[in-house]
Amino acid sequence: MATPQYGIFAQGSSFALHLEFTTKLLDKVPDLDSPTNRMPALAAAIAELVTELDEHRAINWVVGIRPDLARELGMQNPASDYGSPGLNAIQTFGDTSAAPEPLQSDIWLFLHSSSSSEMFDCSRASVKALTGVASVAREQAGFAYKDSRDITGFIDGTENPSLVEASSVAIIHGGTAGAGGSVALLMRFVHDIDAFGTMPESEQEKVIGRTKADSVELGEEVMPEDSHVSKVVIEEGGEELEIYRRSYPFGGACEAGLMFLAFTNNPTTTNKMLASMYGLDGSGSSDRLLAFTKADGAAYYFVPSMEALAGLGS
Numbered sequence: 009m010a011t012p013q014y015g016i017f018a019q020g021s022s023f024a025l026h027l028e029f030t031t032k033l034l035d036k037v038p039d040l041d042s043p044t045n046r047m048p049a050l051a052a053a054i055a056e057l058v059t060e061l062d063e064h065r066a067i068n069w070v071v072g073i074r075p076d077l078a079r080e081l082g083m084q085n086p087a088s089d090y091g092s093p094g095l096n097a098i099q100t101f102g103d104t105s106a107a108p109e110p111l112q113s114d115i116w117l118f119l120h121s122s123s124s125s126e127m128f129d130c131s132r133a134s135v136k137a138l139t140g141v142a143s144v145a146r147e148q149a150g151f152a153y154k155d156s157r158d159i160t161g162f163i164d165g166t167e168n169p170s171l172v173e174a175s176s177v178a179i180i181h182g183g184t185a186g187a188g189g190s191v192a193l194l195m196r197f198v199h200d201i202d203a204f205g206t207m208p209e210s211e212q213e214k215v216i217g218r219t220k221a222d223s224v225e226l227g228e229e230v231m232p233e234d235s236h237v238s239k240v241v242i243e244e245g246g247e248e249l250e251i252y253r254r255s256y257p258f259g260g261a262c263e264a265g266l267m268f269l270a271f272t273n274n275p276t277t278t279n280k281m282l283a284s285m286y287g288l289d290g291s292g293s294s295d296r297l298l299a300f301t302k303a304d305g306a307a308y309y310f311v312p313s314m315e316a317l318a319g320l321g322s
């Protein structure tokens with residue numbers, strides 16, 4: 009089987025950085041204004057980026073590509089079935105006021121590490137590797153908060169699949185388009201932590217569906233139907249749908265939130281969770297957590313296998 013990108017699973021990082029790049033400037037470069045000329049230039053630049061990333065040993069990294077663009081680069085993948093820009097589900101949310109805007113870029117780089125100095129050096133080198141081909145459209149740093157908590161104070165990741173199971177949830181199986189790759193959903197949520205924090209702890213727990221101190225799931229008799237857990241736990245054929253989450257909190261004194269990141273081998277799963285959260289599943293209710301946080305951007309990226317990435321350089 010093709011090898012997944014290591015940074016999807018690497019653990020123990022205290023710092024994270026998301027860089028989203030646009031390739032718009034390629035349209036303005038003479039000789040690169042047609043897809044025939046553009047794709048080889050883009051492939052070579054991504055290959056150079058990967059070579060650069062490999063030299064930063066203290067950095068865990070993941071490279072993602074807009075699903076349609078990945079297909080233009082010769083990489084079939086499940087997310088590209090969703091049409092341009094691979095975001096049918098997110099676009100649907102445009103009808104509701106709480107909905108995230110699709111803020112799809114072309115290339116996404118996720119760096120995580122325990123060294124903020126290495127992160128700084130690596131981010132600069134990465135931007136340089138893509139010079140002339142792609143420029144930074146959005147940048148968001150993140151950090152591990154306390155014992156893996158979201159800044160609401162709740163532990164995030166309790167029900168994530170174990171590292172042994174994560175691969176079967178996140179990685180596209182052999183024999184299918186994009187094998188060894190993954191699909192990443194990235195959403196930037198800005199929280200109203202004051203509004204959340206002024207509620208009594210027992211009320212906060214009803215919003216999330218777990219206890220705050222030790223992340224124990226609320227019992228059926230007290231679990232509200234619109235809690236976050238109720239909304240994202242979806243059973244099909246007696247099995248719960250699963251995704252592999254790698255979110256990091258971000259922020260400072262003025263603005264703070266969560267860079268939600270999930271890997272899946274089937275974007276229909278994340279779309280179903282989003283539809284349930286945003287009340288588009290016919291249930292008549294939306295996730296109460298959304299009263300305290302708003303996504304100001306959402307994007308899907310295809311995360312090719314190591315072999316597919318290496319193929320870009322040949």
Ligand code: HEM
Nearest residue numbers: 158162163164165166167168197237240266268281282301
């Ligand atoms: C501001 C945004 C979000 C916050 C603060 C948040 C926070 C949390 C917390 C505290 C938990 C409980 C602990 C755990 O099992 O990890 C949780 C569970 C979960 N969340 Fe989120 N989440 C957010 C967005 C999302 C989104 C957008 C999705 C899906 C697209 C999602 C999917 C899940 C899933 C699948 C679980 C595990 C549920 C279970 O099996 O019990 N979350 N989240």
